[in-house]
Amino acid sequence: MALSGDGAGPVDARQGSGGGSRVGHSVSRVVVRASLILAWSLSLSLSVSLAACGEAGDKKKRPTPEAGFIVVAPQAVPLATTLGGRTVAYATSEVRPQITGVIRARRFTEGGLVTKGQPLFEIDPSLYRASVDQAAAALMSAQANADAAAQRAERLRPLASMEAVSQQDYTDAAAQARQTRAAVAQARAQLETARINLRFTTVPTPISGRIGRALSTAGALVNANQVAPLAVIQQLDPIYVDVQQSSADLLALRRALASGGAQAGSTSVRLKLEDGSDYPLPGTIQFSEVMVNEGTGTVTLRARFPNPDGFLLPGMFVQATFDQSVNPAAFLIPQAAVQRDFGGEAFVYVVGPGNKALRRPVQTARVVGANWVVTGGLKRGDRVITQGTGNLKHGAPIRPVPASKPERVVARPAGKMGAGAGNGSGGGR
Template sequence: MPNQRPLLLIGALCAAMLSLTACSGDPSGRERTAPQVGYVTVAASAVPIAAELGGRTVAYESSEVRPQVNGLIRKRLFTEGSVVRAGQPLFQIDASLYEAAAQQAEANLASAEASAQAADEKAKRFEPLARMQAIAEQDYTDALAAARVARAAVAQNRAALETARINLRYTTIRAPIGGRIGRSLATPGALVSASQAAPLAVIQRVDPIYVDMQQSSAELTALRRSLASGGTRPGSTAVTLRLEDGSNYAVPGTVEFSEATVNEATGTVTLRARFPNPGGLLLPGMFVTALFEQAVEPDAILVPQQAVQRDFDGSAFVYLVGKDDKVARRKVVTTRTAGTDWVVSSGLAAGDRVITQGTGNLKTGMAVEPVPASRPQTIGAAGGSQAKDE
């Protein structure tokens, strides 16, 4: 029929267009493009091996104030909790008996000196008489011996006087070191002795101050082996502190030494660091956390943490931009973190392009459009279309 021919022609044209659209595989009629991914090119670099160890503060110097003579305490001469200087008087012991002993020693010395002088004069008078044989030789020999005995007695009494004077000085108990003194453990009127076990007070010097840290002997052994083999280099001795409240101590310190023995009970080795403490913020016995670079790994490879994925067995892998911009899957071994990166010990080489963005639906062998991760980009789902709607 004549009026049906245009309708048949239009239907045939529509069927042809639908056939072409179905053959293209994209209902929108646009060509599918390779997904864009961001990558970083890895390189070997020196990465410090950071140690974070718990520890406690220890006084730089500590001294227990003890009496060196017996007696009653008459006075306390310091303020508890104050800073004292070395040699400052702290306690006064009753000195009456020691003053009397010193006076007696002086008198004994004077008597011995007088006897020695008389013995010397007698020996001098006997000498010419002995040469003239006016007296027996034995008498002269006895006089010489008596003079020597008298001089020895003088030396003994002089030493006794010095001992008495020392004991008298000890009745004033002085600070052996400078530092902050604690509370008094003895009051006036208390009887003290040189052999007592309890101290009268304790003085601690806290500027500078030590921090004793504990590290596993296994970790320390592994580090020493790595240093010996050349796998790592010695790190810095500078150390920082994190206090109990989470804040950081403003002044850095220095690691000084480690113990030569392992604590059998804990299996740890003690490391000691020294810190300036001019404001007295750090007190002995505080728990702190020390952070320092114990060694440096010279040829470490860092990979951003978001690039590393885990397989079903827990092993790590990354996606690489391989030959012809196709995706390659590579297993890696990650040993530790450094900031926001993983330290990869094996599986990667300098120059590898590791995909860090757009890893959601990647498959091995898939063609991608690699873009440096540092450049602004639009990351789409792998296999998806990035063409803008017309």
């Protein structure tokens, strides 16, 4: 037994020894923890210091970004217009009879080519041939009466001068002679009418072209006042293409032409067919309508195309492209150089004073090939940045260099791949 120093009571020596051991272990753990915290703090401070030093070093070592530019100048840029339309036959003739009768024969091949004046149908001519004979006989009778009346007037004229007959008798005879001459002229006209009707029994081709199917067959009764044609002929070489343009676009074009902001373009037209292929022969604009379609608000423009092989058929849907106007002072800028902000406004970066990138708003009209047509915001001599635009900021320093063309990669044979790999980086430069 032993007494504690403060008189609290007896304490077992063995218990005192065990308690001291536990206290020692607790103190050791506290010391270890404090050491770990101190080490972590030192490591964190060192990392922060190293990171700060690294960033400072990066800022010092980061080079000025390189930007490729082009020098722009205004030029005359044709403004192409593409409009949809349909093909229309150059000439269309609906063949109709001019007399009444029964069709006796058809003289053409359906779907074939016919020439002007070629017989198409034959109508039974019996009645019309008889009318010619009747008119001829009536003419002969009228001629005989005219001869008799003229001779009687000639005989009475000297007798009337000698007062052997009354003057009235001679006057009546002369009037009778004139009436018979008029009857002769009337009979001659009736004979000519009968002959014309007889010619109409053969229905000829009014124009050259391709004829469709026969809408009336042999044995059908036709008349001069019928609505349905006997056949339809269309002349396809050349052929028309009618396209529709908005009246608002046409009005804007006319204002631009009147103000001098644009010049009249070419009348040459290129055609794209329904399957996306290009028609090989160019056409020309013929005219535009002088009125606006009230239902569609469009104006019809007509172009003429050669069609020697009959490849284009009436009613085909096509797209016509032509240079309707020319902008004499536009800028062609590569599409990669033109960007847009959140409001949709276009802008480019130009090389400003002190070799700094400056953001410049521009006005774009349309795309021509791989370029934008810029009509405002630039002036002659501006250096527009076309390469390295991804990280540009307004007012940031840059190192401007002339824009270069993309590098062409040449494939190497498989056997020489290992030998060429060592020179790849050097060749890329």
